Amino acid sequence: MDFKKGPIEGAIIKPAKKYIDERGWLVETFRHDEMDPRYYPVMSYTSLTLPGVVRGPHEHVEQSDLFLFIGPGNFKIYLWDNRKNSPTYWNRQIVFGGQDGGLSVLVPPGVVHAYKNVSDHASVVQNFPNQLFMGKDKKSPIDEIRHEDDPNTVFRVE
Numbered sequence: 001m002d003f004k005k006g007p008i009e010g011a012i013i014k015p016a017k018k019y020i021d022e023r024g025w026l027v028e029t030f031r032h033d034e035m036d037p038r039y040y041p042v043m044s045y046t047s048l049t050l051p052g053v054v055r056g057p058h059e060h061v062e063q064s065d066l067f068l069f070i071g072p073g074n075f076k077i078y079l080w081d082n083r084k085n086s087p088t089y090w091n092r093q094i095v096f097g098g099q100d101g102g103l104s105v106l107v108p109p110g111v112v113h114a115y116k117n118v119s120d121h122a123s124v125v126q127n128f129p130n131q132l133f134m135g136k137d138k139k140s141p142i143d144e145i146r147h148e149d150d151p152n153t154v155f156r157v158e
Contacts, residue, residue, distance in 0.1 A: 035106075039066065051120050058144050061145070
C-alpha cells in the first residue's frame with residue numbers, strides 16, 4: 001500500500017515566530033489559550049541530533065508530542081497517519097523546520113513520526129509531551145511503538 005501525500009488530521013503545524021530585538025530573540029513554545037487541554041504538556045526535554053541522524057519513526061498509543069524546531073539547525077520532519085479510523089488514514093506529510101523557518105509540530109497519538117537532521121552540524125529539538133516518560137516516578141511501560149527497529153517497516157525516511 002502506498003501513502004497518500006497530504007495533511008494529517010489532528011496534526012497541527014504552525015510557524016514558531018521569533019521575536020527579535022537588540023538583545024537577541026524569543027519564541028513562545030506553547031500557550032494554553034491556543035491549545036486543546038488534552039495536549040497540555042506535562043514535561044519537556046531538549047535533544048541534540050547529529051548531522052544526518054534520524055530519530056524515529058515511532059508512534060505513541062496515548063501520548064501526544066509537541067515538537068519545537070527553531071534551531072540551531074534544520075530538520076526534515078515526517079508524519080504518517082496510522083490511525084485506521086482517521087479521515088486521513090495512510091496520508092504522509094513532510095515538512096521542513098528549524099533555523100531557516102521555525103515550526104511547532106503537534107503530533108497526536110497514532111501518528112507515526114520521525115525527523116532527520118539535514119544540517120551539517122549538530123542541531124537541537126525541544127519536545128513538550130502530554131504524558132510523563134515512563135509515567136509517574138518512571139514506573140510504567142514506555143508508550144512507544146518503535147518502527148525504526150523493524151527492518152521491514154513501511155515508514156521509511158529518505
